[in-house]
Amino acid sequence: NLNSRKNIVANGLHDNNQHGRIWRIRHRDFKPRGKEAMPPMSKEPTLALLRHLESPSGWWRDTAQREIILRKDHGTVVPHLTAMARFGENRLGRLHALWTLEGLGQADIELLRHVVRDDQPQLRRAASQIGESLLGKPEAFDAIARPLSRDRDPAVAKQLILSLGLSRDHPHALALIQKTARRHADSTGV
Numbered sequence: 001n002l003n004s005r006k007n008i009v010a011n012g013l014h015d016n017n018q019h020g021r022i023w024r025i026r027h028r029d030f031k032p033r034g035k036e037a038m039p040p041m042s043k044e045p046t047l048a049l050l051r052h053l054e055s056p057s058g059w060w061r062d063t064a065q066r067e068i069i070l071r072k073d074h075g076t077v078v079p080h081l082t083a084m085a086r087f088g089e090n091r092l093g094r095l096h097a098l099w100t101l102e103g104l105g106q107a108d109i110e111l112l113r114h115v116v117r118d119d120q121p122q123l124r125r126a127a128s129q130i131g132e133s134l135l136g137k138p139e140a141f142d143a144i145a146r147p148l149s150r151d152r153d154p155a156v157a158k159q160l161i162l163s164l165g166l167s168r169d170h171p172h173a174l175a176l177i178q179k180t181a182r183r184h185a186d187s188t189g190v
Contacts, residue, residue: 046073050080053100054093061096069103078106085111091120098123102130109134113143121153128159135167145173149180154187 008014041049041063052064068077081104084097098115101107107130115127128148134140145167148160157180164173164180 041067046071046077047080050077050084050097053084053096054088054090056092061092065096065100065103068100072104074104074106078104081106082111086114091122094118094120095123095126098126098130107131109137109140109143112140116144116147121151121156124148124151124153124156125159128156128163132163132166135163135173136170138170141167141170141172145170145176149176149183154184157181157184157187 039052039060041052041060044067046068049064049068052060055061055064068081071077078101081097081101085094085101088094088097098107098111101111109131112127112131112134115123118124118127127144131140131144135145145160145164148156151157151160161177161180164170164177167173
């Protein structure tokens with residue numbers, strides 16, 4: 001394109017042949033975030049990190065989650081994370097709070113019993129994954145696997161089948177896998 005060649009010459013990019021350069025091309029109206037926009041998470045108190053779990057930026061959510069887990073500040077943060085996972089208004093915040101609790105080893109049957117009734121399929125899938133190590137216990141099987149076996153979302157059903165496949169300890173696991181698979185036989189990917 002002749003117009004593109006003019007831009008290349010006008011910006012002096014044609015002089016850099018065979019130098020292995022990688023150019024970042026962006027629109028002229030692009031304004032990069034200033035350093036003040038990036039939160040200093042390593043210096044923030046643990047409770048202040050919770051707000052970043054609801055950020056639209058995946059990097060901020062992941063970084064805040066990692067910081068919280070590495071600090072192992074259970075006494076301070078676990079009650080807040082539990083409340084956030086159960087009652088938070090932001091779906092991503094609830095999901096990250098749930099996985100942060102799992103990373104801290106604090107995701108229990110009562111929390112998962114609540115999450116399997118969440119209106120977001122992504123959270124119900126996460127409850128199945130997080131509950132995998134608990135499904136051998138009758139109480140966890142009844143609280144997590146049985147309700148999810150009736151879930152209408154094919155992705156939730158698929159995750160439940162995979163999770164139950166790891167739980168050979170429970171005598172009803174195979175029957176529930178078969179029942180869930182039959183229920184979603186018409187769905188692609190299950």
